[in-house]
Structures are given as C-alpha cells and as structure tokens.
Amino acid sequence: MIVLNYLHGFNSAALDxxxxxxxxxxxxxxxxINYDSFASHDAIVEMIDAQRVAAPSTAFIGTSLGGYFAALMxxxxxxxxIMVNPSxxxxxxxxxxxxVTLENYKLPDQPPQALTAATIESYAGTALSADPADYPxxxxxxxxxGDELLDAEATRQAYAGLGEALVFRGGSHRFEHMGDALDGIEAYINRQAPSAS
Known part of the structure; x- marks a missing residue:
C-alpha cells in the first residue's frame, strides 16, 4: 500500500x-508528520525529514503551508x-x-505563539517553482x-504548467473535498509508479 506522508498547515496539527x-x-x-510551523524554513525541512516514511511506495501530501513542504520534499x-490549497x-x-500571537485550535493546551520576522525571512527566495522541469x-x-485565504484561481493559473489540477467548486481553505479528490490523487500516484520490468 502507498504511504502518504501527511503535512499540516501553519499553526495546525496532523491528528488522527x-x-x-x-x-x-x-x-x-x-x-x-507534526512540525513546529513557527520554526525556520530549514528547521522544518529537518523535522519533516526525520519523521517521514522512507519507503519505495511513498508520496507527500499537505495542505496550505504543508502543501508547500509536500512539493518541496x-x-x-x-x-x-500532492499540494492542497498550497501556500x-x-x-x-x-x-x-x-x-501576531496565535492559539492553535487543534492543540488548545499548547501555549500561544508569535511568528518572528527572522522566521518569515528564512523563506525569502524559496517560492515553489512553476516550471515542471525543476521537479523530478x-x-x-x-x-x-472557495479558498478564503489564498486565491485559488491565481494559484491554478500560476502553476498550470505543472499539469492538470484538481479544482473543486466552493469549499474553503481547510479543503472540504478530500473524498472527491481520492480518485484523482490515486491516479496521479499510480502514474508515477515505476513500471514493472
């Protein structure tokens, strides 16, 4: 069975x-995979790398900031x-x-945190490439x-060169169509599977 390394978004958590x-x-x-989304870019990459399943039939999936890191990994x-409503x-x-000091609604016992200027600057020059040649x-x-935080149409247009996107009408930044997306996600992963020789 294919293993999906699941990455949550900013100020969130990956929960059962x-x-x-x-x-x-x-x-x-x-x-x-749970990581401190208030940490620096490179520190988050290290956290993800330490928790990922490294198996032949593996993929990454993430939402929002997690979608960014899924594509990066x-x-x-x-x-x-698979990058879902990605930042x-x-x-x-x-x-x-x-x-801004933020509470994590998924982890209410965790103390509120604030994002520092240094953390934000750690992402300078790290925007995801829209060129398919930059990705294996x-x-x-x-x-x-219906994403209320990020402009879904602008994202679709900017990254259209990567291939066909799965776009669902309505919904929100939290993404409300995972059940509807399963066939497309599975087809995408199966297309990347190495052919039997």
Whole structure:
C-alpha cells in the first residue's frame, strides 16, 4: 500500500481525528508528520525529514503551508507530491502573521505563539517553482475554488504548467473535498509508479 506522508498547515496539527486524514486512510496508509510551523524554513525541512516514511511506495501530501513542504520534499527526494490549497510563497503569505500571537485550535493546551520576522525571512527566495522541469516528478495541485485565504484561481493559473489540477467548486481553505479528490490523487500516484520490468 502507498504511504502518504501527511503535512499540516501553519499553526495546525496532523491528528488522527482530522476528517481529511480519515478520508485519505480509506485508500492509503497515512503517516502523520507534526512540525513546529513557527520554526525556520530549514528547521522544518529537518523535522519533516526525520519523521517521514522512507519507503519505495511513498508520496507527500499537505495542505496550505504543508502543501508547500509536500512539493518541496517531493522535489528534493524525487517523490510524488500532492499540494492542497498550497501556500506557494510562504515568505509572502506568512508576512500577514508577523508579530501576531496565535492559539492553535487543534492543540488548545499548547501555549500561544508569535511568528518572528527572522522566521518569515528564512523563506525569502524559496517560492515553489512553476516550471515542471525543476521537479523530478511535478506535484499535483488540488484546490477548493472557495479558498478564503489564498486565491485559488491565481494559484491554478500560476502553476498550470505543472499539469492538470484538481479544482473543486466552493469549499474553503481547510479543503472540504478530500473524498472527491481520492480518485484523482490515486491516479496521479499510480502514474508515477515505476513500471514493472
């Protein structure tokens, strides 16, 4: 069975109780990766690398900031990646939260945190490439058109060169169509599987 390394978004958590995780587990083995989204870019890459399942039939999937890191890890490791409502340029997107103290609604016992200027600057120049030639396997873009935080249509247009995207009408930034996306995700991963010789 294919293992999906699942990455949550900014100020969130990957939990067994998450509806998206439950839907993914109807088709895939899902490895939940939790990382400190207030840490620097490079520190997060190290956290993800330490927790990922390194098996031949592996892919990355993530939402929002996790979608960014899913594509980045797929690019670095030559693995399929699914980026759901992704933050393709965190240096720009995270700047909106500079100095704001935030509670994590998924982890209410965790103390509130604030995003520092240094953390935001650690993302300078790290926007995801829209050129498929920059990826051993171009990532799959999955979007809810009703994303209230990131402009889904602008993302679709900017990253159209990566290949066909899965775009669902309505929804929100939390992504509400995982069940509907399963066939497309599975087809994408199966296309990347090495052919039998």
């Amino acid at each position: 109780t998450d509806g998206k995780v439950s839907e993914l587990r109807t088709r895939f083995d899902v490895n939940l 797929g690019q670095r490791l030559g693995l399929p990646a 393709c340029d965190p240096h720009w997107a995270l700047a909106h939260y500079r100095g 396997i171009p990532p799959l873009l999955v979007l809810d058109s």
